Every structure is written in structure tokens, then in C-alpha cells.
Amino acid sequence: MLFLVRMDVRLPPSMPKEEADALKATEKAYSQGLQRQGKWPQLYRVVGEYANYSIFDVADNDELHTLLSSLPLFPYMQIHVTPLARHPSSIH
Numbered sequence: 222m223l224f225l226v227r228m229d230v231r232l233p234p235s236m237p238k239e240e241a242d243a244l245k246a247t248e249k250a251y252s253q254g255l256q257r258q259g260k261w262p263q264l265y266r267v268v269g270e271y272a273n274y275s276i277f278d279v280a281d282n283d284e285l286h287t288l289l290s291s292l293p294l295f296p297y298m299q300i301h302v303t304p305l306a307r308h309p310s311s312i313h
């Protein structure tokens with residue numbers, strides 16, 4: 222199942238830079254692992270925002286929730302999920 226996911230990251234301004242950098246590094250490694258597994262096939266930065274649009278390719282809602290809630294930045298993100306279905310006019 223394909224999902225379009227928007228993630229908006231809101232780190233508290235009071236978080237020490239070292240802590241924020243460590244979280245971002247852990248998040249990067251986690252996300253790249255999922256990308257290599259094919260579960261997170263597309264990841265785009267939203268221009269001018271600390272946000273991304275991503276495509277996830279997972280078995281079901283439960284797997285997506287498990288992956289998203291395991292993101293190291295999860296406590297600091299607003300996440301919006303849109304389930305995708307094949308468009309009848311799509312040639313892909």
C-alpha cells in the first residue's frame with residue numbers, strides 16, 4: 222500500500238544544539254535504512270520549510286504507524302498521512 226506522508230518538524234528552540242544534531246543523525250540513519258529496504262521509496266524536502274513529503278510503500282496501516290512512531294524525531298513532528306490508490310487514468 223502506498224501512502225503520501227507530510228512531516229513537519231518542530232524542535233523546541235530550547236533543545237541544545239548537540240541534542241538536536243544527535244537526533245537528526247539518528248533519524249537520518251533510520252530513514253536511510255527504510256529507504257534501502259524499499260519501504261520509504263521517495264523523500265522530498267518542502268522548499269523553505271523544515272518539512273518533507275514522503276512516499277511510503279508498506280503492507281498496511283499498522284506497519285506505517287509502527288514505522289512512523291519509531292522515527293527518532295516522532296515526538297517533535299506533526300504528521301499527515303494520505304492513503305493513495307491507483308488513478309484509473311494513470312499509465313504507470
Ligand SMILES: O=C(O)C[C@H]1C=CC(=O)O1
Nearest residue numbers: 230248249252271272273
Ligand atoms: O528532515 C526531515 O524532513 C525529517 C526526517 C525525515 C528524514 C530524515 O532524515 O529526517
